[in-house]
Amino acid sequence: MSQFELVSERHITQFGTKPEQIIHGPGRVNLIGDHTDYNDGFVLPAAINFGTDIAATKRDDRIVRVLAVDCNNETVEFSLDDIHFDENKMWVNYIGGTLLALMKAYPNITGADLVVTGNVPQGAGLSSSASFEIAILKTFAGLNSIELDGIEAALMGQHAENNFVGCNCGIMDQLISALGKENNAMLLDCRSLTFQHAPIPEDMALLIVNSNVKRGLVDSEYNTRREQCETVARYFNKKALRDVTLKQLLAAENELGAELVKRAKHVITENTRTESALTALQNNDMLKMSELMAQSHNSLKDNFEISTPEIDYLVEIIGAEIGSKGGVRMTGGGFGGCVIALTPKYLVEQIKQKIDATYQQQTGLKEEIYVCVATKGAFNR
Numbered sequence: 157m158s159q160f161e162l163v164s165e166r167h168i169t170q171f172g173t174k175p176e177q178i179i180h181g182p183g184r185v186n187l188i189g190d191h192t193d194y195n196d197g198f199v200l201p202a203a204i205n206f207g208t209d210i211a212a213t214k215r216d217d218r219i220v221r222v223l224a225v226d227c228n229n230e231t232v233e234f235s236l237d238d239i240h241f242d243e244n245k246m247w248v249n250y251i252g253g254t255l256l257a258l259m260k261a262y263p264n265i266t267g268a269d270l271v272v273t274g275n276v277p278q279g280a281g282l283s284s285s286a287s288f289e290i291a292i293l294k295t296f297a298g299l300n301s302i303e304l305d306g307i308e309a310a311l312m313g314q315h316a317e318n319n320f321v322g323c324n325c326g327i328m329d330q331l332i333s334a335l336g337k338e339n340n341a342m343l344l345d346c347r348s349l350t351f352q353h354a355p356i357p358e359d360m361a362l363l364i365v366n367s368n369v370k371r372g373l374v375d376s377e378y379n380t381r382r383e384q385c386e387t388v389a390r391y392f393n394k395k396a397l398r399d400v401t402l403k404q405l406l407a408a409e410n411e412l413g414a415e416l417v418k419r420a421k422h423v424i425t426e427n428t429r430t431e432s433a434l435t436a437l438q439n440n441d442m443l444k445m446s447e448l449m450a451q452s453h454n455s456l457k458d459n460f461e462i463s464t465p466e467i468d469y470l471v472e473i474i475g476a477e478i479g480s481k482g483g484v485r486m487t488g489g490g491f492g493g494c495v496i497a498l499t500p501k502y503l504v505e506q507i508k509q510k511i512d513a514t515y516q517q518q519t520g521l522k523e524e525i526y527v528c529v530a531t532k533g534a535f536n537r
């Protein structure tokens with residue numbers, strides 16, 4: 157049964173009626189441009205065919221009732237006028253935080269009955285939370301006939317993460333979940349919030365490998381990296397690292413110290429690589445993509461220091477199979493999670509076999525592999 161059918165059926169058994177609407181919010185994978193979004197920089201993600209589905213019916217009052225199929229069929233009921241952080245049910249906070257952000261602009265929305273399920277692997281760095289937030293926003297916008305656009309929705313999702321859930325993330329995940337386009341990645345300018353499409357060549361696949369490395373300390377390390385970037389921008393009296401050049405940075409090496417310089421160097425060079433990747437994809441130049449993705453991985457590993465030996469191993473063995481016919485790198489926040497490979501479709505089986513034959517033996521962990529396509533964002537009509 158598809159997720160769509162599942163939420164529809166469960167809505168009938170739980171609430172006694174067919175849902176008025178079923179909304180899908182996709183997860184995402186980032187092809188290149190990591191830890192650049194909160195530096196007002198560039199990212200190049202794609203929405204993927206894994207996501208969150210919500211079946212919903214509007215209510216006349218301010219009550220929200222939710223059945224979360226993936227959380228042991230847990231249910232909650234709360235009022236839109238009484239939303240609190242719930243330490244024991246983290247998943248509810250994504251709904252509460254997102255609705256608070258929506259109600260800042262649209263205070264008079266009504267409640268709803270919801271059934272939620274999703275297939276984005278959680279904690280793997282494929283934005284299960286952004287897909288949930290964007291699906292919630294699209295659901296309530298639809299039920300309340302609100303003309304919300306994708307950028308507005310993305311900002312609300314990010315606001316919920318930053319101010320309610322407690323993660324200091326940038327805007328990439330929510331933007332691409334809202335605005336993604338079929339068969340395309342997107343170059344997003346995280347300062348102007350404008351974007352350009354980057355076609356994924358028809359003969360190429362998005363192969364995602366989940367290392368299954370347990371991602372401890374992610375939030376604290378993420379926030380530390382973000383603070384380090386902001387410290388360097390402040391040193392130069394600039395709004396963000398986007399405005400600092402490599403030359404300026406290297407000239408200040410003695411005053412800033414080696415660690416801060418490495419962090420900022422990653423961001424500044426990653427911005428350049430990400431803009432170049434747009435052109436490379438538009439020209440179907442896989443040799444260039446191969447170089448850019450390899451440089452990005454090495455910079456995340458050596459300058460930003462957020463890779464792990466397991467991830468490096470995956471990048472090494474996949475890279476050896478793909479050569480210069482595509483690219484491979486770690487993707488997302490770091491400290492585990494996934495590797496993204498842009499590979500000719502005819503190599504997919506060969507890569508799978510290679511990973512299967514060596515990864516577990518080498519690391520003691522079992523990988524998961526997803527062959528994805530780029531899909532439409534929830535707000536992209």
Ligand code: GLA
Nearest residue numbers: 190191325326327328488489
């Ligand atoms: C996480 C955050 C994003 C972005 C990436 C790193 O996914 O949610 O905003 O910063 O890490 O590129």
